Amino acid sequence: MDREDGPVKVTGAARYAADHHPDGLAYGYLLTSTIARGTILAVDTALAEKAPGVIAIYTPFHPLELHPYAKEETAELAPPLQNTGVRYYGQAIGLVVAETFEQARDAAALVTPQYDAERPRASFADGLTDGTSVEDVLADGVSSIDEALAASEVTVTATYTTPAETHVAMEPHATVAFWTGDRLTVHTATQGVRLAVDRLSETLAMDPAKIRVINPYVGGGFGNKWGMWAHTPLTAAAARALDRPVKTVLTREQVFTVVGHRPLTAQTVSLGAARDGTLLAVKNDGVSSKSASNDFHEQPANLSLAMYGSANLHVSRKAVTLDVPVTTIMRAPGESNGSFALESALDELADELGMDPLDLRRKNDTPIHPARRLPWSSKHLAECYTVGAERFGWSRRSPRPGAVADGDWLVGLGMATATYGAGRGQASIKVRLCDDGRAVVSGTAADLGTGQSTVFAILAADRLGIPVGRVVPELGDSATPPAANAGGSGSTSTNGPAVRLAADAAENALVKLATEHEKSPFHGQEVTYSTGEVRGAGGGMPFGELLTSLGVPAVEATATSPRNPVRDHAFRSFGAHFCEVRVNRWTGEPRVTRWLCVVDAGTIVNAKTARSQIVGGVVMGIGQALLEDLRIEPETGRFGNATMADYLVPSNADIPPSMWSS
Secondary structure, three states: OOOOOHHHHHOOOOOOHHHOOOOOOEEEEEEEOOOOOEEEEEEEOHHHHOOOOEEEEEEOOEOOOOOOOOOOOOOOOOOOOOOOEEOOOOOEEEEEEEOOHHHHHHHHOOOEEEEEEOOOOOOHHHHHHHOEEEEEEEOOOOOOHHHHHHOOOEEEEEEEEEOEEOOOOOOOOEEEEEEEOOEEEEEEOOOOHHHHHHHHHHHOOOOHHHEEEEOOOOOOOOOOOOOOOOHHHHHHHHHHHHOOOEEEEOOHHHHHHHOOEEOOEEEEEEEEEOOOOOEEEEEEEEEEEEEOOOOOOOOHHHHHHOOOOOOOEEEEEEEEEEOOOOEOOOOOOOHHHHHHHHHHHHHHHHHHHOOOHHHHHHHOOOOEOOOOOOEEOOOOHHHHHHHHHHHHOHHHOOOOOOOOEEOOEEEEEEEEEEEEEOOOOOEEEEEEEEOOOOEEEEEOOOOOOOOHHHHHHHHHHHHHOOOHHHEEEEEOEOOOOOOOOOOOOOHHHHHHHHHHHHHHHHHHHHHHHHHHOOOOOOOOOOOEEEOOEEEEOOEEEEHHHHHHHHOOOEEEEEEEEOOOOOOOOEOEEEEEEEEEEEEEOOOOOEEEEEEEEEEEOOOOOOHHHHHHHHHHHHHHHHHHHHOOOEOEOOOOOOEOOOOOOOOOOOOHHHOOOEEEEO
């Protein structure tokens, strides 16, 4: 089916965080640092304070009251403006509040900070030699990975690096906050309203029950709307201090620095194999950058423990601390960069063996988790390989580089394995059956454009036996039951079971009402529920009609589904990618001209939105491979291309018209 929220989004009726304008609204504008490391000596606000419309200016010398965060998150370790230290270029060092956005922006330009600047640590390459060792992981039964490599008939070793990336979601981060007595209401762009409630309750030192965060629509996230960033607590605290609503919307350039990015990585992969292609040893030494402002770093080498069968597995992890904006989660953290290195190394090994890359992967496909030695709950990767190869025409591939040409373009075919974790957490959902015949499904879940609200509607309609159009999904309100936040590709697998249980519970509540209510035509009867009707000895009645006749506006029930309790199996999804790439023999320009992705993703709730997610992942992967590169200036720690004009993401012209998924 089409997206449930499609019409309101394409007509502009959907209200995102920045679309809220409570009465008496004032506007905040962040001041950000122009050095990457050092100390703020003074902030001259005299001119800005005299500018038209200015209400207040907050700096480390005139801070808003914020308390330390109680736990580590994927955002900054400390709330803003609580000290004079500068840890990265673009750090929030102040907030100007004025009557209009333009007045706040113009006044911010009049503020003059003075710094005692230090040279930043901004070179990932320089830090590789002395990165901090985080952990070594050796699979059970492996005594020495180097001995296993030395004993292999064929070995390959290569180092793979990836640049920093940023999320650049269509919707810039924004927060609107207002107080009613001692209660706070916040509209903010977030991948989970409960995340914002928890963080705000810490830094504002208040009861989380007195905070309501509302965010039903999210204009993309990809990870950096998981944490809470500087503008949100500042806006909430300013609204409290000024006793009026405040809105702060980040500029596009501020989005590049204030809200985090994917770390840089380097991986040295060594593979050992027998002549027939059997993997005997897999070693991956992975390094990730991390920011001095938080502790998050990627673990790209970990994927080497979960992909292919091998008697000997070893990964190591290191982190290089830099004075750069916060490193945070970005779509498939670890898996994205980890698969790039491992799959590239597999191709190198296939070339060394004179073996078809697809045959090498088939050879080392395994029915058990390579490191944990547990059987997979299900795995159809072999079918993905077969279906993809047949549909794509893999048999026509020439193994010799440059053998196939089309005019000035050299044409090559490639393939790779895809995998991602398949977890299921705990979630609570409420289903409310209304007297107008509709069913409302509510929970704190978020829809980043992934189709989660449509999934809610489909699953509830399927369980209740009513048309999908009669189901109203309500997401993104912290006043509703605690469903799963949007992250880790686990929304449907976690929230879906809770939707089904809540629908069952609502049916039971309806049957109980029909049986026990004295005015019910089914009073005292044996009553059942099916396809939207309550049925007894005298026939059936739609639940909306029954509720109306009893003068009861609705019946509702909340249910909770637990975390996956299974411990004797491993869980992942799998897939296979096939692509055709053309490279201009004169200019070296690459062009992706065909792509096929075949996915083993479990039960598909809605084929249209699932396919859209797969295609979106492919598009993002093409951007990572060919275009995206967040450049850090080693001398200044500044992002040199922190604009949408200079940071390149895929456009329609970069994506092949013949892309399809199965």
